[in-house]
Amino acid sequence: MTDTPVVAPMIFISYRRDDSSGHVGRLYDALSAHFGRKRLFFDIDHIAPGQDFVRVLEDSLNRSSVMIVVMGKRWAGSGKIGARRIDDPNDFVRLEVASGLRRPELKLIPALLQGTKMPSASALPDDLKELSRRNAIELSDLRWREDVDRLMAGLESDMASRAPQRAAAELVRKMREVTGAPSLASGLRSKWMLIAAAVIVAVLGLRAVMGHRGAPARTPERFSAAITSTAASSVPVADDPAAIPSQLDQAARSALVAGRKWRGDAVLTQIVATAPDSAASGGSYRVQFGFRSPTDGAGYALTTGASGDAKPERLDAVPMSSIHALPDTFIDLSAAVDAARKAGMYGGLREGRLASITSRGSMRAAWRLRGESDRSRMYYIDASSGEALPPPPRPKALVDKVKRLFH
Numbered sequence: 160m161t162d163t164p165v166v167a168p169m170i171f172i173s174y175r176r177d178d179s180s181g182h183v184g185r186l187y188d189a190l191s192a193h194f195g196r197k198r199l200f201f202d203i204d205h206i207a208p209g210q211d212f213v214r215v216l217e218d219s220l221n222r223s224s225v226m227i228v229v230m231g232k233r234w235a236g237s238g239k240i241g242a243r244r245i246d247d248p249n250d251f252v253r254l255e256v257a258s259g260l261r262r263p264e265l266k267l268i269p270a271l272l273q274g275t276k277m278p279s280a281s282a283l284p285d286d287l288k289e290l291s292r293r294n295a296i297e298l299s300d301l302r303w304r305e306d307v308d309r310l311m312a313g314l315e316s317d318m319a320s321r322a323p324q325r326a327a328a329e330l331v332r333k334m335r336e337v338t339g340a341p342s343l344a345s346g347l348r349s350k351w352m353l354i355a356a357a358v359i360v361a362v363l364g365l366r367a368v369m370g371h372r373g374a375p376a377r378t379p380e381r382f383s384a385a386i387t388s389t390a391a392s393s394v395p396v397a398d399d400p401a402a403i404p405s406q407l408d409q410a411a412r413s414a415l416v417a418g419r420k421w422r423g424d425a426v427l428t429q430i431v432a433t434a435p436d437s438a439a440s441g442g443s444y445r446v447q448f449g450f451r452s453p454t455d456g457a458g459y460a461l462t463t464g465a466s467g468d469a470k471p472e473r474l475d476a477v478p479m480s481s482i483h484a485l486p487d488t489f490i491d492l493s494a495a496v497d498a499a500r501k502a503g504m505y506g507g508l509r510e511g512r513l514a515s516i517t518s519r520g521s522m523r524a525a526w527r528l529r530g531e532s533d534r535s536r537m538y539y540i541d542a543s544s545g546e547a548l549p550p551p552p553r554p555k556a557l558v559d560k561v562k563r564l565f566h
Contacts, residue, residue: 173252175234225265418459
């Protein structure tokens with residue numbers, strides 16, 4: 160019996176187009192660069208022509224852990240003869256926010272633009288009055304980057320802490336769909352399902368609490384261990400004795416948060432996945448995230464293993480000109496292995512290293528793969544397109560040294 164894959168929680172962005180579309184576009188770009196586009200619901204990207212708005216809304220909220228309500232000075236909207244659009248029961252923005260407020264497992268965050276004040280309860284329709292009691296965050300044009308960074312830090316924490324509740328809520332929703340029960344409170348079967356759901360919530364909650372109780376302070380190492388061990392999963396790849404790490408782009412974004420606790424300007428420059436070499440490793444790949452500071456070239460690495468702990472390591476400084484940050488998105492290691500097999504690699508994967516290389520006259524991020532069967536040969540796969548690349552040119556100093564050895 161295999162485990163059902165867990166879908167990463169989403170962030171739902173609610174806004175009124177004629178009030179804040181420009182600011183929301185900037186916010187969307189920042190959040191998608193950090194969390195990935197698939198983790199965001201943004202109506203322009205996610206509602207296709209002809210789709211049922213209410214059905215898409217309900218489905219997206221069921222998969223979301225956080226809703227951000229972006230509010231500018233015209234958020235309430237104006238309609239005919241001075242009426243406000245927010246007072247219309249069929250107003251899309253009102254429907255979105257009201258649906259979000261009805262979900263206790265959903266964290267709802269008002270984001271106030273350009274000095275906008277939070278509306279009072281008396282200024283809101285009955286189904287939105289609770290919105291006035293939600294703690295808001297301000298997004299100012301003058302300190303946009305700092306405000307958005309503060310928002311993203313809060314989202315990281317909220318989404319992690321609400322994962323058990325969201326999982327339980329999703330389970331209850333699926334139970335309703337399967338049984339056709341209108342409410343878990345009616346009928347003998349529903350009562351037993353309610354008990355089962357309560358037990359699952361308790362177990363998930365206990366696991367979350369026990370994960371924090373008795374743990375040391377959240378140093379960068381502990382912080383990284385918590386997020387990278389949960390962000391990365393594994394998938395089987397043909398001819399490999401161990402499951403290859405996947406979702407590494409998601410794990411990299413989480414690891415970068417920890418790396419910037421070491422240095423605020425740290426950039427992620429490489430990811431190295433090494434195959435297990437003994438039973439002591441637990442049969443899992445060891446994954447190392449390497450960071451560099453563009454200020455002085457200093458380095459820092461976090462290595463995770465089967466235990467979920469992260470081992471910190473300081474690295475020797477390198478010339479600043481040699482530091483190249485990895486892109487926010489890249490093909491997964493398993494996809495790179497498949498491409499390498501088509502290029503001739505066989506047997507298990509010994510090591511996969513994602514870093515920047517010079518290929519065809521330009522700098523690009525690429526996976527460098529080494530197999531177990533022929534460790535002397537390297538395979539290079541473009542991390543953007545998945546295309547097999549020729550080996551990068553050897554440094555001139557190394558070429559000259561080899562020539563001297565044979566002359």
